Amino acid sequence: NAGVTQTPKFQVLKTGQSMTLQCAQDMNHEYMSWYRQDPGMGLRLIHYSVGAGITDQGEVPNGYNVSRSTTEDFPLRLLSAAPSQTSVYFCASSYSAGLAGGREQFFGPGTRLTVL
Amino acid sequence: GIQVEQSPPDLILQEGANSTLRCNFSDSVNNLQWFHQNPWGQLINLFYIPSGTKQNGRLSATTVATERYSLLYISSSQTTDSGVYFCAAAGGGTSYGKLTFGQGTILTVHP
Numbered sequence: 682n683a684g685v686t687q688t689p690k691f692q693v694l695k696t697g698q699s700m701t702l703q704c705a706q707d708m709n710h711e712y713m714s715w716y717r718q719d720p721g722m723g724l725r726l727i728h729y730s731v732g733a734g735i736t737d738q739g740e741v742p743n744g745y746n747v748s749r750s751t752t753e754d755f756p757l758r759l760l761s762a763a764p765s766q767t768s769v770y771f772c773a774s775s776y777s778a779g780l781a782g783g784r785e786q787f788f789g790p791g792t793r794l795t796v797l
Numbered sequence: 798g799i800q801v802e803q804s805p806p807d808l809i810l811q812e813g814a815n816s817t818l819r820c821n822f823s824d825s826v827n828n829l830q831w832f833h834q835n836p837w838g839q840l841i842n843l844f845y846i847p848s849g850t851k852q853n854g855r856l857s858a859t860t861v862a863t864e865r866y867s868l869l870y871i872s873s874s875q876t877t878d879s880g881v882y883f884c885a886a887a888g889g890g891t892s893y894g895k896l897t898f899g900q901g902t903i904l905t906v907h908p
Contacts, residue, residue: 712894714896716898721900722900723801723883723885723898723899723900723901724885724896724898725898726895726896726897729892729894729895731892731894737892740897769838771840773840775894784828784830784894785830785845786830786842786885786896787842788832788839788840788841788842790838790839791838791839
């Protein structure tokens with residue numbers, strides 16, 4: 682299994698540009714989520730999904746959209762990039778957030794995004 | 798939402814020393830996990846431990862849910878243990894998966 686994969690690894694955008702960060706997992710996990718990590722801080726939840734077709738907002742959702750058309754993929758869209766969105770973005774998945782035995786989260790390698 | 802506080806913020810050790818990292822949380826939890834972020838940025842899950850005690854090699858963790866804290870013990874530390882340790886929790890009636898992360902403890906182990 683490849684686990685959780687993210688592309689691209691690095692990206693530089695200009696203010697106002699849009700882009701999609703890709704996340705995929707091959708573990709048949711129901712639960713997927715996106716976090717951002719800013720320097721010297723812990724991770725903050727952007728959006729999450731408990732299954733295909735179901736998404737919800739986390740702590741810092743503004744400026745980001747998500748959709749979950751398949752179990753495997755959970756892309757994050759930046760609609761109009763702003764310098765405040767410069768960060769490292771992590772995707773994570775778990776078998777099932779609702780089952781005590783399936784809540785362990787596995788993280789992708791991250792995407793480092795710079796918005797100029 | 799739930800608040801998560803970690804201490805100490807920084808810890809410097811000599812190889813072979815033992816250490817204890819603490820995580821306090823503000824509400825009852827249904828999900829608590831410890832992660833290690835290595836110097837290359839990769840996040841590795843260490844423990845899922847909303848209550849009780851678990852051990853994995855030189856690492857062990859204990860969560861006392863009634864007193865709202867969790868401890869991560871590292872014994873006989875090695876240079877490869879360096880990095881940032883995060884505690885993350887969900888609870889207080891919110892979704893199991895909506896983890897709130899603490900600020901982390903930066904561990905540096907010198908040879």
